[in-house]
Amino acid sequence: MGKKTNIGLALAASGAALWAGSKMASKPVKRPEKKYFEGEKPRVYAHRGGADLAPESSMAAFRHAAELGVDGFEIDVRLTKDEQLVVFHDRFIDRTTDGAGRVADYTLDELKEFDLGFHFRDLQGKQTYRGKGEKILTLKELFEAFPDHLINIDMKEDPDTYEGSLMPSKVWRLIEKSGVEDRVLVTSFYDEQIDRFSLYAQDRVAIGAGESEARKAFSLFKSGFGHLYYPKADALQIPTKHGVVPLDSQSFIEFLTSLNVHVEYWTVNDVETMDRLLRYGAHGLVTDRPDIALQLISQE
Template sequence: MGKKTNIGLALAASGAAIWAGSKIASKPTPRPSKKYFEGEMPRIYAHRGGSDLAPESSMAAFRNAAELGATGFEIDVRLTKDEQIVVFHDRFIDRTTDGAGRVADYTLEELKKFDLGFHHRDLQGKQSYRGKGEKIITLKELLEAFPEHFVNIDMKEDPDTYEGSLMPSKVWRLIEKLGVEDRVLVTSFYDEQIDRFSLYAQDRVAIGAGENEARKAFTLFKSGFGHLYHPRADALQIPTKHGIIPLDSQGFIEFLTALNIHVDYWTVNDVETMDRLLRYGAHGIVTDRPDIALELISSDEE
């Protein structure tokens, strides 16, 4: 055996030892438990109130989901011209109301003049909510109207905008004022927004992972370096696949669960996928059809 071979073997052995050592030294620490996650699982979150059944983000949708028995709501929030937090997904109001323009260009009073049920079609294809008085609501109105429900709050504003710069602090102040720290989970696609919110909340509120954090978790799991993952969020809300990459494996769910990270999948509207994800151990389903999801859970309990 030549000198170079001996050196190569020594380096290989050294590398293996370093890798093994890092694996031991880098054993991930599970996230501390939050009160938000106490209670029965799985949870059924009505996506924007259950937008297949009633106008999305409307009080009618949230009331309907609550009556069906949904555990909570998955919502989006934006900021108005007069800096009020409203429950609304799009940057523009055109798709869901009879108005046009950016949410941020209207005051709350102006936004409430538009018909939130204008474009909605029910399961029979009828515009059954047009002209029925459904209006854009505030986050405060929602939280006060449903004191027993969990609310998953997605901050939609880009952190580089004026509205985005204010949103994390505004959301925290409202949560603190209403004393709802234990029944809300705050998240965003933007990791920067979650970081900003966390500066105010100081770990008093459950937070979801941003897009980069979720990508990091999956990449380390898939590459076999899951031991290097140190979670910075209490929950991952993810689709079943990202592009062509499946995110719904039982192994990934178990990996996250072992770290005390709750896994919710969105937006799942067919019973077969719901059933499979729940059998794999998913903690929550975000759906436009809470009626289907709740019927599935009820049949499983019988």
């Protein structure tokens, strides 16, 4: 046996010992269950209100999704020039309205002048909402209009921007003032934004994992060191695939479920993927086609 082989065996043994030692020293730490997650599962969240069925983030979309029977809405929020929280995904208004420019460069009153249904085309390709009075909504308006629905809030603003620096505190203050702590989940792609929000919320609101937290969870699980994962979030909202890496394995869902971390997938619009995720134990589906998801669940 050569010298290199001896070194390799020693390293392997050392690694195995480290793994075994860490396994013995670590106990899984479950997240405490938030009221947000009480009730039946799986849940259907209308992505931006159900963006294939009505203009995204519009009152028409949310009303239609509510009539279909969704559990809640997955939404995005941005900050206006006069520091109002609006339900809007893009940094610019060009794609979904008849206006142009950044959300942050307009006051709320100015944004309300634009037609939110201007570019929308329905499943038959028709512009059925142009000129029908659909306007950009505030987060406050959404809270008030749908008191019985869950709302999954994604803070879109970059933490390094002026708007981003204000957003976590603005979101928390509105949640607290509106008394909706038990029916919102707050998340962001930016882990820093979630950390900032958590300083205000102090674990009184369910939070979702940022990109780094989700990557940590998957990496530890995949490497066999899942027992070292201490979740900082109540939910992982993830795509079925990140690049070429599949994230929709049943074992990964079961691993997170064992830690009281809820697993929800976005944006799932085809029935085959929905069915597979539900069979694997996913807790929720975020979809542009809530009609399909609800029909599928009703047949389970």
